[in-house]
Amino acid sequence: MSLLRVLRTGPLTLVEDLGRPGHAAIGVGRSGAADRGALRLANRAVGNPEGAAALEVLLGGLELEVVGGPVTLCVSGAPVPVRVGERDVGSSYVARARAGEVVRLGVAPRGLRSYVAVRGGIDVPAVLGSRSRDVLAGLGPEPLAVGDELPVGDPAGEPPVADLLVPPRLPEVVGLRVVRGPRDDWLVDADALTSTAWTVSDESDRVGIRLLGAPLAHRDADRQLPSEGAWRGAVQVSPSGAPVVFLADHPVTGGYPVAAVVVDADVDLVAQARPGQALRFGWVKGR
Amino acid sequence: MSEAPTLLPYGDRAVLVELGSTERALAWVDALEADRPAGVADVVPAAETVLVVLTADAPADRVREVLRAVRPGAARPRRPSPAAVEIPVVYDGPDLAEVATRTGLDEAAVVAAHAGSTWRVAFGGFAPGFGYLVGGDPRLHVPRRDRSRTSVPAGAVGLAGEFSGVYPRASPGGWQLIGRTEVRLWDLDRDPPALLGRGVEVRFVAVGP
Numbered sequence: 001m002s003l004l005r006v007l008r009t010g011p012l013t014l015v016e017d018l019g020r021p022g023h024a025a026i027g028v029g030r031s032g033a034a035d036r037g038a039l040r041l042a043n044r045a046v047g048n049p050e051g052a053a054a055l056e057v058l059l060g061g062l063e064l065e066v067v068g069g070p071v072t073l074c075v076s077g078a079p080v081p082v083r084v085g086e087r088d089v090g091s092s093y094v095a096r097a098r099a100g101e102v103v104r105l106g107v108a109p110r111g112l113r114s115y116v117a118v119r120g121g122i123d124v125p126a127v128l129g130s131r132s133r134d135v136l137a138g139l140g141p142e143p144l145a146v147g148d149e150l151p152v153g154d155p156a157g158e159p160p161v162a163d164l165l166v167p168p169r170l171p172e173v174v175g176l177r178v179v180r181g182p183r184d185d186w187l188v189d190a191d192a193l194t195s196t197a198w199t200v201s202d203e204s205d206r207v208g209i210r211l212l213g214a215p216l217a218h219r220d221a222d223r224q225l226p227s228e229g230a231w232r233g234a235v236q237v238s239p240s241g242a243p244v245v246f247l248a249d250h251p252v253t254g255g256y257p258v259a260a261v262v263v264d265a266d267v268d269l270v271a272q273a274r275p276g277q278a279l280r281f282g283w284v285k286g287r
Numbered sequence: 288m289s290e291a292p293t294l295l296p297y298g299d300r301a302v303l304v305e306l307g308s309t310e311r312a313l314a315w316v317d318a319l320e321a322d323r324p325a326g327v328a329d330v331v332p333a334a335e336t337v338l339v340v341l342t343a344d345a346p347a348d349r350v351r352e353v354l355r356a357v358r359p360g361a362a363r364p365r366r367p368s369p370a371a372v373e374i375p376v377v378y379d380g381p382d383l384a385e386v387a388t389r390t391g392l393d394e395a396a397v398v399a400a401h402a403g404s405t406w407r408v409a410f411g412g413f414a415p416g417f418g419y420l421v422g423g424d425p426r427l428h429v430p431r432r433d434r435s436r437t438s439v440p441a442g443a444v445g446l447a448g449e450f451s452g453v454y455p456r457a458s459p460g461g462w463q464l465i466g467r468t469e470v471r472l473w474d475l476d477r478d479p480p481a482l483l484g485r486g487v488e489v490r491f492v493a494v495g496p
Contacts, residue, residue: 229331229338
């Protein structure tokens with residue numbers, strides 16, 4: 001059996017799969033990879049089921065030593081330099097690493113989160129059916145620490161057939177399509193959401209990204225909203241008027257109005273939005 | 288016959304169903320879950336609304352029609368109601384006097400009202416294992432504290448608005464604290480880990496310190 005020994009973690013590396021749906025009533029959110037598409041892609045590339053557990057690496061900087069036997073791996077999401085032993089293999093490439101070799105991720109020049117999928121998956125114990133770390137609920141595997149040894153599971157699917165993925169498109173300005181509502185009428189002018197040039201704040205994490213720009217005025221600042229269910233992509237407007245776009249580890253229920261919701265296909269872009277980056281919303285109709 | 292709920296848009300994958308009261312929301316989720324329609328991927332119950340998340344391939348118009356047709360009380364619950372949970376409480380919370388003042392009751396009457404009603408878990412949120420309890424004595428409706436505490440211990444029993452609840456773990460919190468319990472609300476070594484699942488009835492029992 002192969003293991004991955006953690007030599008460096010970078011700013012934050014978490015184990016993530018596609019999350020734990022169905023537990024909202026007991027206060028447990030879905031969680032899972034922030035960029036679900038990138039996780040699926042890396043897993044497919046190494047011949048795993050799409051939802052296998054992989055490593056979500058914030059900004060790069062991860063170093064892993066392969067222990068026991070060879071592994072097949074692929075890095076997706078934010079493109080980073082990737083070295084296996086003395087070889088530069090890069091992102092979006094299916095590489096093999098032998099026992100004793102070190103896999104090194106450099107710093108991501110664009111985007112925020114890279115995914116390291118290993119054939120067989122990261123085989124740590126599941127909590128409520130998922131190996132995802134939920135940073136808000138404090139559930140699932142702890143963030144990686146130097147010295148951790150991560151077991152690699154047995155390969156489940158067909159061996160990989162392609163060795164190169166199409167790299168992701170990460171535009172300068174994050175453009176998100178949003179559907180109006182459900183609480184757009186709580187704002188004086190919900191259209192200000194789409195006319196404002198927003199900047200991603202550094203108060204952003206897996207719970208959500210906070211946006212800087214002209215505050216959105218509430219019609220009645222003292223009006224209280226009874227708690228409502230929340231979901232990934234919801235644009236919640238806090239009492240200060242700053243919008244927060246919910247990401248993977250958002251609260252299950254929330255008490256501030258959600259003025260708009262990002263369409264599902266665009267939510268993964270939120271996971272790659274860097275602090276300081278420009279962000280715009282555009283209205284679309286729901287289905 | 289109750290009228291059809293209002294359906295509000297929630298992105299392209301979900302619908303927010305507005306029921307207008309906690310009781311109606313609870314009954315509506317009971318009816319929905321008794322016979323969960325195809326195309327529903329996840330359900331997030333809350334105070335007066337229910338968020339219904341659809342599967343990627345669900346025919347949204349058709350699912351909306353089905354959701355409008357869900358009638359509380361029309362369907363028999365598939366499962367029998369879970370047994371009531373008894374939670375022993377030492378009523379010595381730091382806000383007990385404040386709650387007495389705000390409700391116009393004395394402290395003994397606050398305790399009697401809290402322990403004398405049968406509560407029910409309406410929905411979750413805030414932290415794993417936290418249940419928002421409703422159905423208690425209406426005289427106990429008190430606002431949240433003006434200032435939240437930076438740390439509330441696990442097991443603290445609180446009141447806020449129409450709700451009561453027990454903190455499953457130490458966390459910041461703004462509820463009025465009237466007591467504490469030793470009972471573990473959340474335990475990953477237990478199946479299910481949450482003591483208070485949706486719909487569970489809860490009775491608090493006053494015990495000595």
